[in-house]
Amino acid sequence: xxxxxxxxxxxxxxxxxxxxxxxxxxxxxxxxxxxxxxxxxxxxxxxxxxxxxxxxxxxxxxxxxxxxxxxxxxxxxxxxxxxxxxxxxxxxxxxxxxxxxxxxxxxxxxxxxxxxxxxxxxxxxxxxxxxxxxxxxxxxxxxxxxxxxxxxxxxxxxxxxxxxxxxxxxxxxxxxxxxxxxxxxxxxxxxxxxxxxxxxxxxxxxxxxxxxxxxxxxxxxxxxxxxxxxxxxxxxxxxxxxxxxxxxxxxxxxxxxxxxxxxxxxxxxxxxxxxxxxxxxxxxxxxxxxxxxxxxxxxxxxxxxxxxxxxxxxxxxxxxxxxxxxxxxxxxxxxxxxxxxxxxxxxxxxxxxxxxxxxxxxxxxxxxxxxxxxxxxxxxxxxxxxxxxxxxxxxxxxxxxxxxxxxxxxxxxxxxxxxxxxxxxxxxx
Amino acid sequence: xxxxxxxxxxxxxxxxxxxxxxxxxxxxxxxxxxxxxxxxxxxxxxxxxxxxxxxxxxxxxxxxxxxxxxxxxxxxxxxxxxxxxxxxxxxxxxxxxxxxxxxxxxxxxxxxxxxxxxxxxxxxxxxxxxxxxxxxxxxxxxxxxxxxxxxxxxxxxxxxxxxxxxxxxxxxxxxxxxxxxxxxxxxxxxxxxxxxxxxxxxxxxxxxxxxxxxxxxxxxxxxxxxxxxxxxxxxxxxxxxxxxxxxxxxxxxxxxxxxxxxxxxxxxxxxxxxxxxxxxxxxxxxxxxxxxxxxxxxxxxxxxxxxxxxxxxxxxxxxxxxxxxxxxxxxxxxxxxxxxxxxxxxxxxxxxxxxxxxxxxxxxxxxxxxxxxxxxxxxxxxxxxxxxxxxxxxxxxxxxxxxxxxxxxxxxxxxxxxxxxxxxxxxxx
Numbered sequence: 001x002x003x004x005x006x007x008x009x010x011x012x013x014x015x016x017x018x019x020x021x022x023x024x025x026x027x028x029x030x031x032x033x034x035x036x037x038x039x040x041x042x043x044x045x046x047x048x049x050x051x052x053x054x055x056x057x058x059x060x061x062x063x064x065x066x067x068x069x070x071x072x073x074x075x076x077x078x079x080x081x082x083x084x085x086x087x088x089x090x091x092x093x094x095x096x097x098x099x100x101x102x103x104x105x106x107x108x109x110x111x112x113x114x115x116x117x118x119x120x121x122x123x124x125x126x127x128x129x130x131x132x133x134x135x136x137x138x139x140x141x142x143x144x145x146x147x148x149x150x151x152x153x154x155x156x157x158x159x160x161x162x163x164x165x166x167x168x169x170x171x172x173x174x175x176x177x178x179x180x181x182x183x184x185x186x187x188x189x190x191x192x193x194x195x196x197x198x199x200x201x202x203x204x205x206x207x208x209x210x211x212x213x214x215x216x217x218x219x220x221x222x223x224x225x226x227x228x229x230x231x232x233x234x235x236x237x238x239x240x241x242x243x244x245x246x247x248x249x250x251x252x253x254x255x256x257x258x259x260x261x262x263x264x265x266x267x268x269x270x271x272x273x274x275x276x277x278x279x280x281x282x283x284x285x286x287x288x289x290x291x292x293x294x295x296x297x298x299x300x301x302x303x304x305x306x307x308x309x310x311x312x313x314x315x316x317x318x319x320x321x322x323x324x325x326x327x328x329x330x331x332x333x334x335x336x337x338x339x340x341x342x343x344x345x346x347x348x349x350x351x352x353x354x355x356x357x358x359x360x361x362x363x364x365x366x367x368x369x370x371x372x373x374x375x376x377x378x379x380x381x382x383x384x385x386x387x388x389x390x391x392x393x394x395x396x397x398x399x400x401x402x403x404x405x406x407x408x409x410x411x412x413x414x415x416x417x418x419x420x421x422x423x424x425x426x427x428x429x
Numbered sequence: 430x431x432x433x434x435x436x437x438x439x440x441x442x443x444x445x446x447x448x449x450x451x452x453x454x455x456x457x458x459x460x461x462x463x464x465x466x467x468x469x470x471x472x473x474x475x476x477x478x479x480x481x482x483x484x485x486x487x488x489x490x491x492x493x494x495x496x497x498x499x500x501x502x503x504x505x506x507x508x509x510x511x512x513x514x515x516x517x518x519x520x521x522x523x524x525x526x527x528x529x530x531x532x533x534x535x536x537x538x539x540x541x542x543x544x545x546x547x548x549x550x551x552x553x554x555x556x557x558x559x560x561x562x563x564x565x566x567x568x569x570x571x572x573x574x575x576x577x578x579x580x581x582x583x584x585x586x587x588x589x590x591x592x593x594x595x596x597x598x599x600x601x602x603x604x605x606x607x608x609x610x611x612x613x614x615x616x617x618x619x620x621x622x623x624x625x626x627x628x629x630x631x632x633x634x635x636x637x638x639x640x641x642x643x644x645x646x647x648x649x650x651x652x653x654x655x656x657x658x659x660x661x662x663x664x665x666x667x668x669x670x671x672x673x674x675x676x677x678x679x680x681x682x683x684x685x686x687x688x689x690x691x692x693x694x695x696x697x698x699x700x701x702x703x704x705x706x707x708x709x710x711x712x713x714x715x716x717x718x719x720x721x722x723x724x725x726x727x728x729x730x731x732x733x734x735x736x737x738x739x740x741x742x743x744x745x746x747x748x749x750x751x752x753x754x755x756x757x758x759x760x761x762x763x764x765x766x767x768x769x770x771x772x773x774x775x776x777x778x779x780x781x782x783x784x785x786x787x788x789x790x791x792x793x794x795x796x797x798x799x800x801x802x803x804x805x806x807x808x809x810x811x812x813x814x815x816x817x818x819x820x821x822x823x824x825x826x827x828x829x830x831x832x833x834x835x836x837x838x839x840x841x842x843x844x845x846x847x848x849x850x851x852x853x854x855x856x857x858x
Contacts (some may be wrong), residue, residue: 066802068801068804069807069808069813072528072758072759073755073758073759105798190755270745273749275748275751275754276754303808306799306815315747316747320706323702325503325505326504367843368538368734369535369840370734370816371533372497372531372843372847374498375499383703383731418802419803
C-alpha cells in the first residue's frame with residue numbers, strides 16, 4: 001500500500017508535506033518526499049490527511065469498559081466498595097471477552113494500536129485482542145491479602161500459564177507482562193516470588209501501580225519505612241524492564257531509582273484528576289531522564305479511550321500544577337503517547353513512522369476548521385484534535401478501521417453482547 | 430421538522446427514549462413520547478442519536494482563532510508580549526471577519542449555537558456570525574491606559590455605534606453586550622462611565638474579565654484596597670446583568686457579591702489550566718448559589734472550541750483541585766454548558782429542549798462504542814463524548830451543519846481566507 005500526497009510526522013517529529021509512505025506486509029518500507037519506484041498495490045490519496053504513528057496506551061484495564069459511567073461522584077472508597085468491587089465479583093469469561101472487545105473497538109476507532117492491559121480472565125482478554133487484530137501487553141496482576149505462599153495462589157498459576165501459552169502469540173501482537181498489582185494489595189513474599197519469576201523468564205515487562213494516591217504512598221512508608229518505589233525496587237521487581245503506573249506521589253529519589261533501573265512511568269492524567277488522586281509531575285519525570293508513557297487507565301475512571309484528550313489533559317494539567325505554562329511541550333507529549341508507550345511495551349520496532357519499522361499507523365483528518373490555521377501542526381495535533389478525527393487505524397500493516405467501518409469487529413454485535421453481559425451482572429447485584 | 434425515535438435530554442435533564450420533537454419555524458413546538466398529530470415536513474430518523482440543547486459558549490474571543498497554536502510553551506507575559514500583542518497590532522477588518530467565520534465553523538461543527546464574544550472590529554464579527562447563521566453576544570471591550578476621558582476614546586464611540594446598529598440584529602441572534610476589559614486594563618473613570626451607560630440603556634449584559642490570575646487579583650487589592658469583584662461592583666458595573674469571566678481567584682465575599690447582584694460566572698477551565706493561571710472553584714460557585722456558565726476563551730489559549738472537552742475538563746479539574754471526586758456532577762456540568770450559558774446571554778427562551786423554546790438544537794451520534802454501555806447517558810455525554818460526534822446543529826430552527834456539511838459557510842474558502850490573512854500578518858512581523 002502506498003500513502004501519497006499525505007502529511008507525515010516522522011520519527012524526528014519533523015512534519016513532511018505532500019509526502020509518501022509505503023507499507024509492505026507488516027512493515028513500513030519507505031518514508032520520504034519522493035514517490036518511491038515500484039507497485040505497492042492500493043494507493044491512498046492523503047490530501048487533507050496526516051499519517052502518524054498509532055498510540056500506545058501504557059496503562060489500562062479493558063474489561064472495566066463495562067462500568068463506563070457506572071460509579072460517578074463518589075469518594076474513592078465508596079466508588080470501590082459500592083460500585084467497582086461488587087460488579088467485578090460477578091465478572092465471568094463471557095463478560096470479560098465482550099468488555100475487552102468493546103474497549104478494542106473504541107481504542108481502534110480513536111487510534112490506539114496497542115494497550116498495556118492489566119486485569120484477570122486474561123485468556124479472554126487475549127482472545128478479544130487477537131480477534132480485533134490489535135496489540136496488547138496483557139498481565140494477570142497478583143494480589144495477596146491472605147499470607148498464603150504466593151506459588152499456591154490460583155492467580156500465580158494463571159500468570160504462569162498465560163506467559164507460557166500466550167507470550168508472543170498472534171504473530172507477536174500479544175505479549176504477556178507480569179504484574180504485582182501494587183504494594184498495598186500484596187505482601188513482601190509475593191513481591192519476592194514474582195521478582196524471582198521475572199528474572200527467571202527474563203523477557204517480560206513488570207507492570208505495577210505505584211504511588212497513585214497519597215494514602216497509598218504514606219501508608220507504605222508507615223508499613224515499610226520506605227516509599228512504594230523503594231520497596232518494589234528492594235524486592236527486585238525493577239531488575240527487569242518495568243512500567244510504573246500513576247506515580248502521582250513519587251519523590252525525586254523514586255525517580256532516581258526509575259532512571260537507574262530503566263523503569264518507565266505511565267502517567268494517567270484524566271483518571272488521576274477524575275478520581276481526585278492528584279497530578280503526576282510528568283515534566284519532572286522527563287527532566288530527570290526517566291522514560292514517560294501515557295495511559296488511559298480504565299474507562300470506569302476516565303471515561304473514554306481517547307489519547308488526544310489524554311495528551312491535552314496531560315499538558316494542561318502539568319502546566320497548572322506547576323503554575324508554569326512552559327512545561328510539557330507538544331512534542332514531548334506526542335512522544336510519550338507514541339514512542340514512549342511502544343518502548344515501555346518493549347515493542348522497539350514500533351511507535352514512529354520510519355522505514356523498517358512496524359506499520360502501526362493512523363490517518364487523521366486534518367482538513368477541518370479545528371485544525372486551521374497551521375502555525376505548527378504538532379501544536380494543533382496535541383491541543384485541537386480528537387480521536388474522532390482518526391479515519392484509518394492500521395496494525396502490522398493490516399487495516400482494522402477505516403472511515404467509520406470496523407474491519408475485524410462486528411460492532412453492533414459487540415455493543416449488544418457487552419450491554420447484555422452488563423445487564424446480567426447488574427441483575428445479580 | 431419532526432425528530433422521531435430519538436433520545437432526548439429534556440429541560441429537567443430527564444432522558445427520554447424513542448421520543449419525538451417537532452420544530453416549526455424558529456421554535457420547538459412539541460417534545461414527548463408520543464408522535465404528535467400533524468405534518469411537520471421533514472422527518473428525521475433518530476435511532477442511535479441524541480437530541481439536546483446546543484451549547485452556549487459564555488466567554489470567547491473568536492478572531493483570535495487566527496493564532497491557534499501560535500504561541501506555545503511561553504510564560505504569560507512572554508506569550509502576550511512576543512506573540513499575541515504583536516500579531517494583534519496588525520489585525521484588520523478582513524482578518525477579523527475570516528477569523529470569526531473560522532471560529533463559527535468550528536463552533537457549529539462541535540455543537541456551539543451561541544457565543545459571548547469579546548474583542549474589537551466588532552462589526553466584522555457581527556457580519557461573520559450573521560453570515561454563519563449562529564448567535565452571539567458581541568462586546569467591544571474598553572481599555573484605558575491613557576487617563577483620557579472615556580467618552581473621547583475611539584473604542585467608546587465604537588461601542589455606542591455597535592449597540593445602536595446591531596443590538597438584536599439578525600432576528601435577535603446578534604445581541605450587543607458591554608464590556609470593561611478588566612480592572613487592570615482600565616481606570617476608575619472608565620468603569621464609572623461605562624456603568625452609567627449600561628444603566629442608561631438597561632438591557633445589555635456587562636461582560637468583564639475578573640480575577641483570572643493571582644497577579645491581577647493581588648495587584649487590584651494593592652491598588653484599590655479591594656478585590657476586582659468588589660471594585661467593579663462599587664463602580665456600578667454589576668447594576669445590570671453581568672458575566673464575570675474566569676474568577677479563578679474570587680473570594681467567598683466576591684461570590685456573595687455575584688449572588689446579590691445576579692452576576693454569572695463564566696469559567697474557562699482549559700484556558701486557565703493551559704496558561705497556568707489556576708482552577709476556578711466552580712463547585713463552590715454553585716454551592717453559594719451563583720449562576721455558572723462555561724467558556725472556551727480564545728483558541729489562542731485553548732486551542733479548540735469543543736464544549737464536550739470543556740465539560741470534561743471542568744469536572745475533572747474541579748475534582749482534583751478540591752481532592753474531592755464527588756464535586757461537579759455531570760448534570761451540573763451539562764446545565765452550565767447549556768441553560769447556564771443561555772441565561773448569561775439573556776437568551777431566556779433558549780438552552781433546553783422544551784416546547785415553546787427556541788430551536789437551538791444539536792443531534793449527537795451516540796451509537797458508537799465510546800458511548801456504551803449506557804449506565805447513565807448524561808455521564809457518558811459529559812465524560813465519553815466529543816464535539817466531533819455532533820451530526821447536526823440547528824439555530825432558531827435552521828440547520829447550519831449536518832453530517833459534515835456546512836449549510837451557511839463555504840468551508841474551503843473560509844479556511845483559505847483565514848490562512849491567507851494569517852500569513853499576511855506574519856509577513857509584517
